[in-house]
Amino acid sequence: MSLVFAHRGYSAKFPENTMISFQQAEKVCADGIELDIQMTKDGELVIIHDEKVDRTTNGSGYVKDYLYKDIRTLDAASKYNGNGQKMQIPSLHEFFEWMKQTNIICNIEFKNNKLPYKEMEEKTIELIRQYGLETQIIFSSFNHYSMVLCNQIDPTIETALLFSDGIYRPWMYAKAIKANGIHPNQRLVNKEFIRNSESFGIKVRAYTVNDPKKMKLFASSGISALITDDPSLAKSILNDFAP
Structure with a gap:
């Protein structure tokens, strides 16, 4: 059966890449969580999609120019039309503290295809080892050199190529x-694509699949996973394809 990965957490209903978004994804039985990491000026791994904080917070400027203590003062829910509750940008350490109490899989996307982050791969793998989460992690990136490096550092952690x-x-x-998998834009994916990849031993996890018709098509074609903003909807649809 195809798995469901919550894209930036349960981002259809909660502020993306926040702890509440991750926790709610786990509550609706998402199999995995997809999140994005950047690095602060003082080398802390933080969970945010964009290189700049402007779109998702009440701050401005590049993540790389913030000290960790300062980026934690920003409100990661300020641009979200929710209940007005303030939320912090999570650190990867904070996320792992929560994740270690679950059985959920985590797809960590390295956001290092536009800006270089020195030793991002090494720092991430070291933290994963500290928590003993190697078997619950999948790395992905549009920077395929980064995925090769991760594989060289620790070949036991699964890698996937974004394109x-x-x-x-x-x-x-x-x-x-x-690489163990590919994470293509959903518009590139069809039945033949899935069958060729999966028969070759390469897992396909398409992003960002929010259309119920696409969910049904991909699931019936044997896709490994869907990456979606609405994990609750995807789980309900994919349950129809359970053996």
Whole structure:
């Protein structure tokens, strides 16, 4: 049965990449959580999608220019039309403290394809080892060099290649650089794509699948996982395909 990964947590109903979004995703029985990491000026791994804080918080400027203590004063829910409750940008450490009490899988996307973050891979893997979460983690990035490096540091942690444009036989490309999966934009995915990849031993987890028709099509084609903003909807639809 296909798995459901909550895109930036349960982002259809809660502020993206916040602890409440992750906790609510787990409550609706999402199999996994997809989140994004950047690094602060003093080297702390924090969970936020954009290189700048402007879109999702009440602050402005680049994450890399903030000290951790200062970025934690920002409100990560200020741009969300919710109940007005203030929320902090989580650290990866904080997330792991919660995650270790669950059986959930975590897809960590390294946001290092636009800005280089020195030793991001090493720091992340060291933290994962501290918590003993190696078997519950999947790495992904649009920076495929980063995924090769992660595999070299710790080949026991699964890696996946993100891409938004077409790649010729991506399952062969993934195999060649020792990736375990591919995370394509959902518009690139069809039945043949899924079957070719999965038969080659490469898992397909498409993003961001919010259309119920696409969910049904991909699930019936044997996709490994859907990455979606609405894990509750996806779980209800995928349950129809349970053996």
